[in-house]
Amino acid sequence: MGYIDKGEVAKKIVWTSCVIVMMVGIIAPIYLLLKYAISDPSTVNTGGRPIPIWPNRPTFDMFLYLFKDREFWAVVANSAIIAVSTVALTSFLSVPAGYVLARYNFPLKRFFLILLISVRLFPDISSVIPIATFFVRMNLHSSYLSVVLAHTLLALPYVIFMATTAFEFVPKDIEEQARVIGANRVTIFTKILVPMVFPSLVAGAIYTFLLSWDEFIFAHFLLDTGGQIQTLTLYLNKNLSFSPPQNILAAISVCLSVPVMIFTFIVQRYMVSGVVSGAVK
Amino acid sequence: MADLVLKNIQKSYGNHPVIHGLDLHIKSGEFVTLLGPSGCGKTTLLRMIAGLEKIDSGELWIGGKPMQGLPAQKRPIGMVFQSYALFPHMNVKNNITFGLKIQKMEEHAIFSKLDWVIPLLGLEGLENRLPKEISGGQRQRVALARALVLDPEVLLLDEPLSNLDAALRELAMDELKRIHQEVGKTIIYVSHNQAEAMTMSQRIAVLNKGHLEQYAEPMRLYDEPASRFTAEFIGSPIANSYVGKLGTHDGLPVVQTAVGIIRISDRCMGHVSSAPKEIRVCIRPQDIHQLKNQVLTPYCSVFRVLPSLIETPGDRCLVIGKTNSGEAVRFFVDRVHTVVVGEPLDVFVSAEHVHLFNSENGKNILGEQI
Numbered sequence: 001m002g003y004i005d006k007g008e009v010a011k012k013i014v015w016t017s018c019v020i021v022m023m024v025g026i027i028a029p030i031y032l033l034l035k036y037a038i039s040d041p042s043t044v045n046t047g048g049r050p051i052p053i054w055p056n057r058p059t060f061d062m063f064l065y066l067f068k069d070r071e072f073w074a075v076v077a078n079s080a081i082i083a084v085s086t087v088a089l090t091s092f093l094s095v096p097a098g099y100v101l102a103r104y105n106f107p108l109k110r111f112f113l114i115l116l117i118s119v120r121l122f123p124d125i126s127s128v129i130p131i132a133t134f135f136v137r138m139n140l141h142s143s144y145l146s147v148v149l150a151h152t153l154l155a156l157p158y159v160i161f162m163a164t165t166a167f168e169f170v171p172k173d174i175e176e177q178a179r180v181i182g183a184n185r186v187t188i189f190t191k192i193l194v195p196m197v198f199p200s201l202v203a204g205a206i207y208t209f210l211l212s213w214d215e216f217i218f219a220h221f222l223l224d225t226g227g228q229i230q231t232l233t234l235y236l237n238k239n240l241s242f243s244p245p246q247n248i249l250a251a252i253s254v255c256l257s258v259p260v261m262i263f264t265f266i267v268q269r270y271m272v273s274g275v276v277s278g279a280v281k
Numbered sequence: 282m283a284d285l286v287l288k289n290i291q292k293s294y295g296n297h298p299v300i301h302g303l304d305l306h307i308k309s310g311e312f313v314t315l316l317g318p319s320g321c322g323k324t325t326l327l328r329m330i331a332g333l334e335k336i337d338s339g340e341l342w343i344g345g346k347p348m349q350g351l352p353a354q355k356r357p358i359g360m361v362f363q364s365y366a367l368f369p370h371m372n373v374k375n376n377i378t379f380g381l382k383i384q385k386m387e388e389h390a391i392f393s394k395l396d397w398v399i400p401l402l403g404l405e406g407l408e409n410r411l412p413k414e415i416s417g418g419q420r421q422r423v424a425l426a427r428a429l430v431l432d433p434e435v436l437l438l439d440e441p442l443s444n445l446d447a448a449l450r451e452l453a454m455d456e457l458k459r460i461h462q463e464v465g466k467t468i469i470y471v472s473h474n475q476a477e478a479m480t481m482s483q484r485i486a487v488l489n490k491g492h493l494e495q496y497a498e499p500m501r502l503y504d505e506p507a508s509r510f511t512a513e514f515i516g517s518p519i520a521n522s523y524v525g526k527l528g529t530h531d532g533l534p535v536v537q538t539a540v541g542i543i544r545i546s547d548r549c550m551g552h553v554s555s556a557p558k559e560i561r562v563c564i565r566p567q568d569i570h571q572l573k574n575q576v577l578t579p580y581c582s583v584f585r586v587l588p589s590l591i592e593t594p595g596d597r598c599l600v601i602g603k604t605n606s607g608e609a610v611r612f613f614v615d616r617v618h619t620v621v622v623g624e625p626l627d628v629f630v631s632a633e634h635v636h637l638f639n640s641e642n643g644k645n646i647l648g649e650q651i
């Protein structure tokens with residue numbers, strides 16, 4: 001129509017700049033990390049001058065070095081075991097909890113919700129001491145179980161919240177229709193409800209996985225630094241204290257981050273799919 | 282035989298009564314509509330029949346079996362929700378066969394059910410689509426198919442057409458009638474649209490505030506409304522309504538209103554003295570005719586009106602006029618050029634179309650004779 005709204009243009013410019021600034025903020029550290037991870041060790045110490053934007057002699061030596069280290073694989077396996085167990089336990093607990101919170105009204109429901117989220121109302125560093133003390137008393141210290149339980153505690157509030165929201169989105173009609181058709185409660189839950197909220201459950205599972213995979217504070221307090229079980233984050237911490245070349249640390253960090261990025265990418269894809277549409281109306 | 286019998290059904294939400302002692306007998310294979318304004322308890326009644334809502338007191342029988350205590354999944358009913366409630370993660374075929382699979386029906390039997398129901402409802406080619414990939418009308422048909430394949434004795438439909446546009450709704454009404462004729466199921470249909478109910482049903486149960494106002498064939502409701510509520514709810518536009526007094530004129534039963542003295546049916550003779558003084562008179566606009574050169578029977582009453590407004594929605598026009606006393610009279614005439622605003626004309630009504638109701642309880646004064 002040839003008519004340009006100046007306000008619209010200004011709005012677009014502001015938005016675009018904001019997005020660019022945010023993108024730079026997100027990409028810059030990742031870029032720096034990658035740059036260090038693939039730099040040749042001899043080029044890292046430049047006497048204070050920044051290394052060039054593109055490293056002089058890019059190399060995967062650091063990764064090869066890491067991948068040859070048996071301890072590295074052991075800690076990756078530990079992290080994975082803990083993360084997967086946390087996901088399993090969290091999902092197992094949050095699906096029924098979310099359903100009940102979404103569908104039933106019971107006395108003290110609000111109080112219960114606040115109680116649930118109260119762990120996350122304090123910084124982790126202040127809740128870790130009592131929890132660690134408790135696990136020591138329960139003889140659970142330095143075990144997979146202790147970390148899995150702690151991580152579950154951290155993930156549950158959000159994941160239950162996600163599950164509750166998802167179940168709330170399932171119209172009651174659908175459940176009642178299934179009953180009229182002849183389905184019993186178990187069938188309704190497994191064949192109708194869970195498939196319908198599945199995207200949210202997957203998102204919750206991925207959130208839990210990332211939380212556990214990246215978690216340091218609880219792992220640090222619950223697993224002795226010199227103990228049998230080490231996670232990837234503790235391994236990074238230990239290596240830090242030996243002050244090795246920065247690019248080794250960068251390579252470990254990349255190994256920590258890559259699953260995070262991949263999973264985040266997947267989460268977004270599941271989040272957008274609107275499964276509920278077309279059910280009612 | 283799958284007669285459905287409701288006996289003195291009562292229901293309250295908290296201490297707010299919704300259904301007050303309702304009796305209804307629906308014959309096997311009948312198409313019955315529950316008709317009433319929003320909030321009168323239609324959905325509640327349907328949900329009680331389905332077993333989704335507890336019945337506070339009273340009895341529900343389907344096919345001679347008591348339904349109390351039987352959970353929804355055990356009752357011989359199918360239901361189509363107002364929202365269709367299709368399972369969004371299943372394609373059309375799986376939606377339709379979900380109930381059959383629960384019953385562990387064999388594969389070939391499921392296929393033959395599909396072969397029967399898909400052409401019946403015109404769903405060919407949509408079998409593998411998700412609910413979000415089909416139109417509103419198609420969704421409604423899938424919901425109906427899903428209920429039909431289970432071969433229920435009674436099919437409950439809660440305003441299944443209310444989400445469709447006018448054209449699609451007409452088609453769907455014909456479709457439903459055809460399906461009813463083909464499958465011969467007892468159908469209980471809920472609607473607050475009286476035109477829809479009149480077109481489709483064999484009998485209509487008119488509900489108002491949880492009471493059954495009348496339960497009769499559509500034409501009977503129209504011609505012999507049992508209460509003032511039915512008279513005004515059935516038919517469009519709304520009936521003319523006046524305050525009147527029963528009496529006799531030259532020895533014949535009449536009602537005196539602000540419009541004039543109106544001759545009433547001889548059946549009312551017995552009530553002329555016993556009826557309360559004040560009474561409500563309802564006459565449908567369709568029953569008032571312009572006086573041209575017809576030969577009138579002694580049962581007709583004539584009065585003069587001054588047209589003040591003429592609406593022409595189609596082949597007929599609705600005339601809104603005033604009598605000498607200032608009462609509004611609405612009636613239909615055939616052609617617009619015969620009526621001119623401001624030119625008085627004579628209209629007449631025949632006695633059998635003058636409906637008389639008790640001013641206090643709204644019941645037809647003929648009571649049980651109806």
Ligand SMILES: Nc1ncnc2c1ncn2[C@@H]1O[C@H](COP(=O)(O)OP(=O)(O)OP(=O)(O)O)[C@@H](O)[C@H]1O
Binds near residue numbers: 317
């Ligand atoms: N779960 C409930 N709790 C409390 N009151 C309810 C509940 N469900 C319905 N009601 C009330 O019961 C009455 C009847 O409701 P119902 O849904 O049966 O009406 P309806 O005839 O189906 O109306 P509509 O044509 O709008 O669907 C209404 O006054 C409504 O507010």
Ligand SMILES: [Mg+2]
Binds near residue numbers: 324
């Ligand atoms: Mg309703």
